[in-house]
Amino acid sequence: MPRKEPATRLDPRYSAPEATPTTWAEAREQLETAELYWLSTVRPDGRPHVTPLLAVWLDEALHFCTGAGERKARNLAANPNCVLTTGVNVLDRGLDLVVEGPALPVTEETPLRRVAAAYEAKYGSEWHFDVRDGAFAGQGGRALVFQVSPATAFGFRKGAYGQTRWRF
Template identity: 40%
Template sequence: MTEAHETKNLDGTGTAAALPWSRARDLLATQTPTEDLTFFVGTVRPDGRPHAAGVGAIWVGDALYFVSGPGTRRARNLAANPACTVSVRLRGLDLTMEGEARQIDDPATLARVAAVYREGGWPATILDGGFDAPFMAASAGPAPWHLYRLTLDRAIGVATAEPHGATRWDFSR
């Protein structure tokens, strides 16, 4: 289970308490894949310039997963440097996660994640160590599409609903 080993209250007013990681984790678990959320993955190009793109991501078994076509800029950047950020606006919490995203081709994990994607309306099936489906973003290129798992180093949450606050969570690996 992903648990923060250090929590830092970022509230500059001194009026809000640190937010528990369970708030962010529970929102991820309940709002993906059924709600219409757009996650943004930020990667680094080989020349050091940033790249960001929207993806459909889901929280499964206490980890964040997303899909990318193998020829996309995101996939090429992650192959060279797995460090990335993933940001999303959840109901009541803006969340930015930092860590490393690695391609997953384990059949059991692919099957488990594909089942959750199907629950959310994307009819993913397993093909050659990745996913196939009748539809995908046009920019993804042809299937199979790679699955990535984000290993969290740090996350920052800013509450947009009560109880308000801002917190940084650091995770051990």
């Protein structure tokens, strides 16, 4: 899939005078290498739900899996809009990232096999998944797979504070 180069804008309201926009290439690299992400979804009654999870960046999208009965899967069935975040928990350095977009189910065998291979390459053999019946099959049972292609993303640079927005 060809890379999408988003419109990039530094928001001066939330940026130091010397700040420059973070490149999408840098943000994408961090999305590829981050180990932990936080998924925010909306419960049917409108309350937020946030949970940590593992994810892989593949074909210009984040991919994650979850059991069909888990709260996040049930939330996404009712409302696919979500936010994935990653970054570092320090104030004076690093880059925090926020990716907004709909979580769409991945059910076709070839893409599922590619996502499964990406999980194992990134997280090791403990995260091996077989593909069966439009989902992952692993030690924890059946897991649905979702893909979040960014609609909008934000980068929050720390140190020389800068807020970058990417629109796709």
